[in-house]
Amino acid sequence: MSIIKTSGIHKTYNPSTIPVHALNGVDIDIQEGEFTAIVGPSGSGKTTLLNIIGGLDRPSEGTIEVGGVDISHLNDNKLIEFRKNNIGFVFQAYNLIPVLTARENVEFVMLLQNRDTDEREARTTELLNAVGLSDKMDNRPSQLSGGQQQRVAVARALAPKPRFILADEPTANLDSKSTADLLDLMAKLNKEENITFVFSTHDQRVIDRARRIITLVDGKIDSDIRQN
């Protein structure tokens, strides 16, 4: 089942002054349960593509469907609603809320969805257990290592039961051990719970673990390879 489908995506920055063509007609179709890495050299357009898929940015041309819904023409408020309920984000710099504990960070996104207290608490515990942080639930981000913070970020991304998770360079700030642990965690979630992951990455360790690798060069798909 197709979960993300883009058709003829173009993105041009500064169209009226010095135009920069970040994407030049990208067509991709990502199926539910895929573990996909979007790779490419700097300036190839992978972050722009990820932002557009995540509903954080709009294409200059083309359409993007997430779960059959065309999100390229949703207004700001509907787009925020859509992101909240359908997409989980994992950022390069973790971006946890520093004044909240690990538990509260995970719970917060469900609060935005107006889930009831019992459900929030149960799912928060379940997710933090799943990412191996059951003993760090009441720690604030400043009391956690980079790897632990990124695990909390994965738990937070999973909390709203999204259709897929977008991870922008998720291992860029992690050491080898933390990177391996995080990739193991995401691979396990993908395999056992059929969660769809889409990464943008430079990291060969991530690329090695991906089952599909889409390579962008100059805003176009250069290759789209599936590997076991």
Add this chain to the structure above:
Amino acid sequence: MIFKIAWRNIWRSRTRSLVVIGAIIIGVWGVIFLVSFSTGMIKSYIDNAIRNEISHIQIHQPEFLEDREVKYPLEQGPAIANTVSDMPGVEAVAMRTLSNAMISTSNGARGIVARGIDPTAEAKLTLLNEKVIEGEYLSEKGRNPILISKTLADKMGVKLRSKVVLTLQDLEGNVINGAFRIVGLYETSNSGADETNVYLRANNLSDLVNQKELVHEVAIYLNDLNLVDTTVTQLKQAFPGTTVQGYAEISPEINLFNSQIKVSSTIFTVIVMLALIFGIINTMLMAVLERLRELGMLMSIGMNKVRVFMMIVLETLLLGLIAAPLGLLFGYTTVQSLGESGIDLSNWSEGMRQFGISEVIYPYLENQLYTQLALSVLFTAILASIYPALKAIRLNPVEAIRSL
């Protein structure tokens, strides 16, 4: 959870928040102190004017008020005084015989108002006996005693036991005069009035103008300022053909001062609140600009603009909610404490006496002003939060999340 985030965000930059809280506390305290001080000063003027001079209510013959001539007595004076003394809320009543006059000594002459009084009734009404600083208060003893102020005595070059001559007109307009001996020197908190008013026994003044029991004025002091309007209405109905005036009508500057307090308090409050607005905007703007990445993340994961806006407003409001009660508490304590002990301005008493203000000021603030001030601070905080909150919701999540 948004409340929790807002509350904890305040303490992320503890020093900065404490500076803003401190500024609000000082601002609120400053408003309370200055408004209470100026209110106390004006209240002192009004209280002194009412207590020493005009009383709460005065009753005259209508023609007397036009010319203030001795030939327009209040015929029903004694009857009015008798009736009024039995009315509820009346603390003291006194009748006066009044005449413009000239006081002469070997050193010169000055225009004054001769106030013929019943010493006992006047003592209850204006506490004049307590203001005698040399010699003694008027009594039934002696022949033609007169009480003049220390200020007037100094200007006339006379002292206790000196003889002075009063020259005035009788009922027919003939010029008459009488000799009086100074038995006492008084001093009130209004040096201007002190220079003008001399006191003698009413019967002495009546005798001088060859009239038995001449009354021009009935003055009434009530035990509650709020009773003035209703008492004036009752007296007008009871004594038609007379002019019954409340203190504000007798002395219109009292209303002027009262409204001046309100205007200057409002202006001062607005100035302080404006200063606070800029301080708070600056702080909250810094708080927003420091958290661009976090705000971008919150919007990315689905926090809508209304919630982001409310979070910033809530943070600002919490600063106000912490600071305002403390400022009010410090202000209240200051007013209560100084309201008891007073602020001694005796170094400047001469200048203040010219305006009828006591040398010790007792700061005073009506309770409703505390409420108004609390609401002003909260309104200011909300107003100050709007710009930073708008700045926050106008962020582009993609750009914000990549900011350093």
